[in-house]
Amino acid sequence: MRVARELIEKARAEGVSLVGPNGLLRQLTKTVLEAALNAELDEHLGYEKGDSAGKFGSNERNGSSAKTVCTDVGEVRINVPRDREGTFTPQIVPKYSRRVEGFDETIISLYAKGLTTGEIQAHLADIYQAEVSRELISKITDKVVDEMTSWQARPLDRVYPVVLIDAIYVKIRDGAVVNRPIYVAVGIDLAGERDVLGVWVGTGGEGAKGWLNHLSDLKNRGVEDILIVACDGLKGLPEAIATLWPHATVQLCVVHLVRASLRYASKKYWASITKQLKQIYTAPTPDAAEAAFAEFCAEWEDRYPAMIRLWRNSWDQFTPFLEFPPELRKLVYTTNAIESLNARFRQATRRRGHFPNEQAALKVLYLVIKNPLKNRSNITGKTVGWKQALNTLAMYYGDRLNVQ
Known part of the structure; x- marks a missing residue:
């Protein structure tokens, strides 16, 4: 703290700016890194610099070597202390490393927000005055591939x-650039926690066979x-x-069904149609929904x-949730619970325009999943009103829940 205060006072006296190549933040970073490296060497040798009384063994300090490292405040030139026997292996700034912890995370965070490697390169040069190649940025973001594979x-x-x-x-190059669907499955577990189970x-044009391949992954x-x-x-x-799970109830997303309905109708009728459709999907019982649908058909079928x-054609997959009370209906009648995640995906x-391959696309989506936005609701987390919903599920599905 004393060194930091001295630097601040010196900066004020000399009019040194906070940022920039010779700014205060870089000087502070240099001071902190060099102090940490010297503390590491003290521990390695077993005595502090200048404390010859505490020295034991033949190994000792042997000067330092200069090294430029990338940090969160830009490139910083530091002096790395050495030992005579060459056995010192620093952890703060590892040997051969040109980046300190935090710099890679900055690049990965920018990548997750949708910036291309070229945009990240320009951002780092503009904000941190750090010259980083696109190849290095790609290597840094590729670090998440093994983590993604394990996930x-x-x-x-x-x-x-x-x-x-x-x-x-999303657009993916596969010979030619084509629109490819990316399917996302989100599960709510017995504790009410939401989690992304899989992304494919x-x-x-999947069909039942394609879906079997995707969902067999979960099985x-x-x-x-x-x-x-x-x-x-x-x-x-549904097939x-x-x-895979013959006893599962398949519930068609009501919101998607309503949106699909409006594609067939003139905009001037949308308000009337949505009002009548709401009477169908909020009906108190399946029989009441049938009656409301019959009235809807009488007015609009011609x-x-x-x-x-x-x-x-969708009726069998639309009606299951009508058997449930309101607290459970609210939970399953729509997939909109993952709309916020899809918005961040988009x-x-x-x-980016398009991705060079499937892995590049999945890498970005994985980073979005694993890096929730601050002060924003995220797909993972506790489901609101879960205890009431769980009690209702237990009444309908009994031992299948296997709640301990």
């Missing part, structure tokens, strides 16, 4: 009361039973779920037959 293969719980499945589209790149990682799966009307998904056909992928 993708981690064991999962035996039972998930609720799993939500949704998709976003699809082809856009192989330990998921033996799912009570309710809420999803969009993804082709082949795949029935094959004008918009495709919209009515959409609801008829923000991180939009500015």
